Amino acid sequence: VIAAMTADPEVLLVAVPLLGAVASFLLGPRGRGLVVAVVSLLTAVATWLLLARVAGTGAYTQALGGWEAPLGIVWRIDGLAAVMALLNTLVGLPVNLYALAYFRGGAVNGEKARHFWPLWLLLWGALYALFFSGDLFNMYVTLELTGLSAVALIALSGKAGALRGAMRYLLLALGASLLYLGGVAVLYAAYGVLDAASLAAAITPGRPASLALGLISVGLLIKAALFPFHFWLPPAHANAPSPVSAVLSALVVKGGFYLLLRLLTDVFPAAMTMPLYHGLGWLGAGAIVWGSVLALRQQRLKLLIAYSTVAQLGYLFLLFPLVLREGSGLEGAASRAWAGGVYHALAHGLAKASLFLAAGVLIHARGDDRMEGLRGLGARLPMTATAMALAGISLMGIPPGAGFIAKWLLLTTAVATGAWGWAAVMIAGGLFAVGYLFRIYRRLLTEPSGGEDAAATFHTPPRSMEMAALMLALLAILFGLSAMPVFSVLAEGAPALFRIYLEGTP
Amino acid sequence: LYLLTATLLLVIGLFGLLTHPHLLKKLLGLNIMAAGIFLLLVAVADRGATPDPVPHALVLTGIVVSVSATAFGVALAIRLYRVTGRTDLDGDGEDNP
Numbered sequence: 001v002i003a004a005m006t007a008d009p010e011v012l013l014v015a016v017p018l019l020g021a022v023a024s025f026l027l028g029p030r031g032r033g034l035v036v037a038v039v040s041l042l043t044a045v046a047t048w049l050l051l052a053r054v055a056g057t058g059a060y061t062q063a064l065g066g067w068e069a070p071l072g073i074v075w076r077i078d079g080l081a082a083v084m085a086l087l088n089t090l091v092g093l094p095v096n097l098y099a100l101a102y103f104r105g106g107a108v109n110g111e112k113a114r115h116f117w118p119l120w121l122l123l124w125g126a127l128y129a130l131f132f133s134g135d136l137f138n139m140y141v142t143l144e145l146t147g148l149s150a151v152a153l154i155a156l157s158g159k160a161g162a163l164r165g166a167m168r169y170l171l172l173a174l175g176a177s178l179l180y181l182g183g184v185a186v187l188y189a190a191y192g193v194l195d196a197a198s199l200a201a202a203i204t205p206g207r208p209a210s211l212a213l214g215l216i217s218v219g220l221l222i223k224a225a226l227f228p229f230h231f232w233l234p235p236a237h238a239n240a241p242s243p244v245s246a247v248l249s250a251l252v253v254k255g256g257f258y259l260l261l262r263l264l265t266d267v268f269p270a271a272m273t274m275p276l277y278h279g280l281g282w283l284g285a286g287a288i289v290w291g292s293v294l295a296l297r298q299q300r301l302k303l304l305i306a307y308s309t310v311a312q313l314g315y316l317f318l319l320f321p322l323v324l325r326e327g328s329g330l331e332g333a334a335s336r337a338w339a340g341g342v343y344h345a346l347a348h349g350l351a352k353a354s355l356f357l358a359a360g361v362l363i364h365a366r367g368d369d370r371m372e373g374l375r376g377l378g379a380r381l382p383m384t385a386t387a388m389a390l391a392g393i394s395l396m397g398i399p400p401g402a403g404f405i406a407k408w409l410l411l412t413t414a415v416a417t418g419a420w421g422w423a424a425v426m427i428a429g430g431l432f433a434v435g436y437l438f439r440i441y442r443r444l445l446t447e448p449s450g451g452e453d454a455a456a457t458f459h460t461p462p463r464s465m466e467m468a469a470l471m472l473a474l475l476a477i478l479f480g481l482s483a484m485p486v487f488s489v490l491a492e493g494a495p496a497l498f499r500i501y502l503e504g505t506p
Numbered sequence: 507l508y509l510l511t512a513t514l515l516l517v518i519g520l521f522g523l524l525t526h527p528h529l530l531k532k533l534l535g536l537n538i539m540a541a542g543i544f545l546l547l548v549a550v551a552d553r554g555a556t557p558d559p560v561p562h563a564l565v566l567t568g569i570v571v572s573v574s575a576t577a578f579g580v581a582l583a584i585r586l587y588r589v590t591g592r593t594d595l596d597g598d599g600e601d602n603p
Contacts, residue, residue: 167582171532178543
């Protein structure tokens with residue numbers, strides 16, 4: 001087993017959560033803790049091996065079952081895939097710890113846990129598979145897997161709001177993946193290959209490529225919840241159980257972004273046009289402003305965090321217009337923007353997962369998530385308040401958060417190449433983030449005003465839930481202190497244009 | 507001809523998905539879209555002397571995905587109807603005091 005593990009850590013990363021899903025379904029409540037512990041341990045080890053292998057010997061491909069492209073399924077593991085897998089693991093492990101406590105006790109919770117674990121482990125495995133996919137059809141299958149299991153997880157609470165959010169997400173997700181599949185069909189009709197590498201070589205500017213590009217982009221933008229396709233996200237994310245919200249905001253929307261980034265920069269560059277890059281940037285800017293404004297207006301904690309996700313996702317798409325600034329005054333501008341964007345995906349994933357988990361702790365303590373109910377909780381739950389503060393530092397882009405490095409890269413690129421408009425949007429987005437996050441802190445850190453409020457309901461949450469939130473927040477800071485290991489992995493197998501900055505740093 | 511039909515089905519399905527408030531009709535719209543895309547893929551396979559097997563494999567996988575997704579969607583719609591007594595997505599806010 002150990003030899004197999006060191007040889008193919010990526011196979012293990014997908015197989016272990018999937019087997020864990022089956023096992024947790026079959027074994028029921030008694031074996032659950034054991035299954036989760038084993039799955040967590042194996043994925044942690046496999047992720048480490050995967051990173052070591054990519055850092056050591058570079059990007060590689062894995063032909064499943066010995067079938068080569070074009071007929072077989074080929075995985076492509078490069079730096080970008082490895083970093084996304086790292087994010088998946090780093091978010092997944094604390095979520096495991098948290099969910100064990102979250103779903104403990106009570107018949108209702110027992111019933112939910114029975115459904116939660118198989119679905120979440122399925123989602124987890126599907127996300128690894130998505131990040132490793134090397135051909136467009138396999139991407140479709142993994143996209144559907146993540147989408148369907150995510151919908152089921154949202155509906156878990158069985159309340160009307162959750163069911164409605166889940167249904168809306170399901171319809172959009174299915175429509176989006178059909179558009180994507182339509183684009184894939186057009187590509188196959190025109191070029192006869194679906195493997196990303198062969199397609200990149202075969203693609204030529206023209207009507208089939210443009211049509212496919214349009215269908216695939218719209219499909220993935222809906223999945224990635226980019227403004228103006230964001231409307232499904234807040235109700236779905238805010239109504240899901242807290243560990244599910246964390247996974248959705250941190251990982252699932254990143255799946256759509258990841259595929260879009262991969263396809264637009266690896267496969268489609270030949271068919272991309274200037275207006276398209278700028279259009280994506282404009283949508284990103286729109287998302288930052290619109291998401292932030294709505295986040296400032298929310299009266300419920302989880303809706304606020306969900307709208308903040310809409311805003312932060314906007315940053316990811318600013319990397320597209322900035323990539324174009326190559327050659328206008330800053331060497332390696334494209335690679336700086338690219339690295340910044342990917343690092344933002346990592347930073348936001350960690351910080352947002354921490355915020356949602358911490359929100360779950362606060363909801364556990366108070367029984368609901370109205371903003372006004374938060375008063376006085378900071379003093380009673382210092383660990384959770386610390387987690388929220390640290391995650392917020394990263395989200396606002398203040399050093400030493402990981403978000404700072406991401407936004408610094410994007411911002412300096414924009415300024416150095418004279419893209420003042422984009423720079424202004426980014427700075428405004430940072431100020432907005434300070435604004436809406438302080439709405440949370442102000443209430444957390446003040447004492448309740450009246451004497452009656454002090455007697456409001458308070459249930460002591462399990463220690464491990466608080467710890468999971470804090471772990472993620474600490475990781476968000478840790479990656480702000482030291483980014484170079486991630487960048488050196490990221491450079492492996494990246495397109496040449498994006499390696500300039502990454503390899504220029506020791 | 508196949509291409510034309512496929513595009514037509516795709517558009518009809520998308521139209522149904524967007525305009526009908528009833529959830530079952532939305533799901534049917536999605537299925538019509540899927541049928542359009544599968545037809546497109548099958549039409550793609552018809553070139554050269556022997557049919558190309560790759561699109562067939564894709565269509566089969568697509569059908570499996572589509573069937574399970576539809577089943578899941580219908581189950582969710584039934585659940586929503588039992589909880590809220592509605593068959594559409596209106597009425598947000600009624601249950602969020």
